[in-house]
Amino acid sequence: MWRVISLLILALLAFSQEQQPKPPGTLVDIGGRKLHLNCQGVGSPTVVVETGGGSFSMEWALVQAAVSKFTRICVYDRAGYAWSDRGAVDDGISEIVDDLHLLLNAAEIKPPYVLVGQSLGSLYARAYQRRFPQQVTGMVFVDGTHENDIRLVVNGQRTALSQITPEQVPRAHADYLKSVPTLKAGSAGAPPFDRLSPVQQAQRQWAFEKIVRDMGWLPNTVAAAESWREEFAALRAQRLSRDHVLGSLPLRVLERSKDTTEVWHRQQLELAALSSASKLITAEGSGHMIHLERPDLVSGAIQSVIEESRAKH
Numbered sequence: 001m002w003r004v005i006s007l008l009i010l011a012l013l014a015f016s017q018e019q020q021p022k023p024p025g026t027l028v029d030i031g032g033r034k035l036h037l038n039c040q041g042v043g044s045p046t047v048v049v050e051t052g053g054g055s056f057s058m059e060w061a062l063v064q065a066a067v068s069k070f071t072r073i074c075v076y077d078r079a080g081y082a083w084s085d086r087g088a089v090d091d092g093i094s095e096i097v098d099d100l101h102l103l104l105n106a107a108e109i110k111p112p113y114v115l116v117g118q119s120l121g122s123l124y125a126r127a128y129q130r131r132f133p134q135q136v137t138g139m140v141f142v143d144g145t146h147e148n149d150i151r152l153v154v155n156g157q158r159t160a161l162s163q164i165t166p167e168q169v170p171r172a173h174a175d176y177l178k179s180v181p182t183l184k185a186g187s188a189g190a191p192p193f194d195r196l197s198p199v200q201q202a203q204r205q206w207a208f209e210k211i212v213r214d215m216g217w218l219p220n221t222v223a224a225a226e227s228w229r230e231e232f233a234a235l236r237a238q239r240l241s242r243d244h245v246l247g248s249l250p251l252r253v254l255e256r257s258k259d260t261t262e263v264w265h266r267q268q269l270e271l272a273a274l275s276s277a278s279k280l281i282t283a284e285g286s287g288h289m290i291h292l293e294r295p296d297l298v299s300g301a302i303q304s305v306i307e308e309s310r311a312k313h
Contacts, residue, residue: 021203023083024058025076030102033085036077037107041068045112045137045309047302048104049075050128052119053091053217056082056207058200059193063291066299071306076103078124080215082207090215092227097128112137112313114250114305116298118291120145120217122271127231129246130238137313138250138305139275142290142298143283146267147232147239150218162229166222173220177212192292244276250308251278252301258287277308 025038038057039046047067049060057075067073079087079099089095104113113136117125122144129136151158154172164172193201211217219225238245253272255265272280281301286293 020083021206024203026107027083028103028107030099030106033079033087035079035085035099035103036081036083037074037103038064038076039072039074039107039109040064041070041072043071045071045114045306046109047071047073047114047116047306048100048109049073050100050115050117050121050124051075051078051081052121054208054211055118055121056204058082058196058203058207059289060291061196061200062295063298063302066295067302070303072109073302074107074109076100077207081211082203086215089223089227090220091217092219092224093124093127093231094227096124097131100124100128101132111135112309114138114140114302114309116140116142116302117144118142119288123147123231123235126235130234136249137309139246140252140254140298140301140305141271142254143256143288144253144268144271146271147235149264149267150228150232161219161225161232164225166225169219169222169225173216173218176218177216192287192289195292195295239270239274244274246275248277248312249275250305250312251275252305253278253280254283254290254297254301255280256286256288256290257282257284279304 023036025036027034028037036057051057051059057077060075064073064075077084078091078096079085080090087095087099111134115125115128115136116139117123119142122141125139125141129139148160150161154164154168193204196204219228251272251274253268255268268280272278281297283290283294283297286297291298
């Protein structure tokens with residue numbers, strides 16, 4: 001234990017002397033700015049991961065190591081996250097979809113893709129599939145956020161994004177960031193991030209402090225909020241248009257067992273109902289960060305989607 005703590009402290013000290021740690025992947029130019037991309041393994045379809053809000057590519061190291069044994073898996077950092085340059089609109093969903101499409105093309109990572117989305121990343125994955133359905137051969141949601149679940153605090157009340165006026169967005173975002181606990185150096189080793197290597201924990205600490213300082217991970221501008229409203233309305237309309245709107249697209253929905261609610265469970269059921277070829281899986285003993293607490297379950301779900309996809313093609 002003390003050896004791990006010592007290594008973590010040394011990694012944090014090294015990063016404090018080096019403003020930006022070395023990226024584990026490559027920086028890919030998507031047209032005047034660069035996004036960080038880290039791919040491992042070989043095979044098709046390629047797994048593409050959309051991380052959650054305030055989450056980063058290195059958090060997927062455990063899942064990536066397992067999945068790379070049976071296919072290629074690529075994790076990336078969205079604009080403004082970790083090593084990736086910021087874009088014109090922070091976390092605007094249309095821009096996120098555009099960026100990922102440009103990134104995959106620039107890196108010559110050809111479809112088909114299995115999209116994996118964790119938390120907010122599930123919304124981005126759904127938005128990508130809605131825009132480019134012919135490229136997506138399967139999906140995995142890891143405690144995915146439902147399009148009806150995004151709320152900000154306005155005047156002390158949790159309020160749906162659709163009910164917040166444009167003028168209220170910047171203040172609501174600022175109030176939200178105030179609720180994020182102040183991070184200290186030692187928090188890098190807190191569960192479940194202590195399952196990562198000391199270097200990865202230090203990388204995440206640097207990336208998290210950077211994003212809290214620079215932009216946050218919920219809409220912080222009127223333009224971003226409008227992008228979210230438009231996409232959520234489109235996803236809602238798509239979901240309600242008919243039963244199994246994704247047809248028989250292989251889909252796995254992983255749901256946490258700890259700190260959950262009836263509303264969250266109902267939303268997971270609705271996400272699973274997007275496809276007739278879906279399975280809802282409860283991650284026993286896990287909270288929201290299933291990819292860190294139960295990486296075996298996540299990699300197993302991805303493998304089953306890969307196998308179903310290959311069988312269909």
